[in-house]
Amino acid sequence: MEFKDYYQVLGLDxxxxxxxxxxxxxxxxxxxxxxxxxEADAELRMKEVNEAYAVLGDLEKRAAYDQLGGRYRDGQEFQPPPNWDAGFEFSGAGFSAADMGDFSEFFANLFGQAAAGQAGRGGRAGPRPRRGEDHHAKIVIDLRDAYQGAPRTVTLRAARTDAEGRVSMQEYSLSVQIPKGIKEGQHIRLAGQGGPGSGGSAAGDLFLEVHFKQDPHYRVDGRDVYLSLPVTPWEAALGASVEAPTPSGKVQVKIPANSQSGRKLRLKGRGIPGEPAGDLYLLLEIALPPADTDKARQLYEMMAREMAFNPRLAMGV
Structure with a gap:
């Protein structure tokens, strides 16, 4: 993906x-x-200028963009790190699908979900009472927290400007109760933790959008959870009872005889809790012992002689 230098677009430092x-x-x-x-390319240039101002003209998005852009080097293929925007607090409700059509892939990937406040979104609030703006932030939690629920402290970053208009990020912490059974993409609402109201009106709310940390073992789809489970060749061939990890603890699993790699075993209700709860799927993966000793090589040679097995027979070879 091409990195967009919004400062260059606006001719600014x-x-x-x-x-x-x-x-x-x-x-x-x-x-x-x-x-x-x-100008011959006026329409294209105007879109670029609008996009640049939608970011740099917004305090919060500019601060997030500056932090992300600090990692980019000229000539690199740009790819934002996973969950790069976790913890950034944005105000407003974001862009609609129609608005996003005028912006680049770069903008959509960075700010499509959490973008707050559009360029030209209007002036300051008038003197009449007005409820505070809702704020939004993305948080990343462990999958196990969704199984059990847990009190957690999350750190958020909010953009601020000094007297000279320079942007900086300020961190603050909040205590949050992660609800048992929350799914990825759902929101935790913290009433009154958003922007302040005017004229004595109530403050807005803060909505925390939940995402799961990348896990080397588990993959999540809605409330269903998937795990690749290594088994030995004899466990797969003869059947066995083995111990398998799950986000809620270890369980004993029966491996049916004559199982092949890729076989899916369903543990009903062992996914993320809910009404109904999700399922946990174990994808069997046959792990071969290494032939790194004389004894191991002799056993493999004996299998080759005695079993005479051709796994490619169905392919006609």
Missing amino acids: KNASEAEIKKSYRKLARKYHPDVSK
Whole structure:
């Protein structure tokens, strides 16, 4: 994916103030607006300018973009790290699908879900009472927390500006109860933890969107959980009772005789709790012992002689 240098699009230095960003945007908008511009690529340039301002003109998205962009080096293929945006607090409700059509793949991948507040979204709140804005943040939890529920402390980062308009991130911590049975993508609502209200009105809410940490063993699909379970050739051939890990603890599993790699065993109700609970699927994976000793090689040679097995026979070879 191509990295978008929004500062370059607006002709600005990375230390540009809010006022300088707004001034540059207005200047370029007058230059490239399709209704008045005589430039051949005016429509394309206007889209680039709007996209750049949608990020740099927004305090929160600019701070997140600056942190992510600090890892990029010219000439690299850009790929944001998994869960790069975890912990960033965004205000507003985000962009609609129609809005996203005007932006690049780069923008959609970074801000499509958590994007907050559009360029040109309106002026400041008037004097009349108004409820505070809802805020949104992504958090990453262990899969086991969804099985059991757990009190957790999460650290969020919120963008702030100093008197000179420079953007920085400030961290703060919150105590959160992870509900038992929560699925990836669901939200935890913290009432009154969003933006402050005006004129004595209530504060907005903070919505924490839950994602699971990448796990070397488990894959999650809704409430169902998948695990590749290694078994020995004799366990697969003869059948066996083996111990298998699950996010809720170890269980004994019966391996049917004559099992092949890829066979799926279903443990009903062992997925993420809920109404109904998900299932846990064990995908059998036959693990071969290494032929790294004389004895091991002799056993493999004996199997080759005695069993005369051709696994490619069905392929006609």
